[in-house]
Amino acid sequence: MSAPHSKRVCQIIKLKPEAEAEYRNIHASVWPGVLAALERAHIVDYSIHYYRPIQLLIATMKYTGTDYEADMKKVAEDPETQKWWAVTDGMQESFVEGAQGSGKEVPWWTELEEVFRFEGKP
Known part of the structure; x- marks a missing residue:
């Protein structure tokens, strides 16, 4: 069940086909500092x-x-997240015109609009 003030986010990006194995491998052991930054946020x-x-x-x-x-x-x-993005951004292709990489002014990942949600009974 969602917290009363939670926001759901869905984003997409293209993975370069030749990077699939490397992308899967790095995400099998995400760096602890990256996870800590997400948790703090x-x-x-x-x-x-x-x-x-x-x-x-x-x-x-x-x-x-x-x-x-x-x-x-x-x-x-x-800083740890910036290093992570320096690795993972090269494996991806943004759908956003003018995007230069994660964490920049123009978003790297495309955020999608939610058009339906079903949470079930409380």
Whole structure:
């Protein structure tokens, strides 16, 4: 069940086909500092799915803080996360025109609009 003030986020990006094995491998052991930065930014229930026919990565997460933009800025300023992105960004192709990489002014991942949600009975 979602916290009353949580925000769900869904994002997509293209994975370069030749990077699939490396991307899977690095995500099998995400760096502890990267996970700590996400935790400090109130990100929970984060997962990334892969749809191979069109090389689509689909990330979903819940944000439980009160200032999403400020917390995402803190993640982008985290040195360990910046090193992580220096590795993973090269494996991806952004759908966002003008995107230069994660944590920059123009978003690297494309955030999707939620059009339906079913949470079941409380």
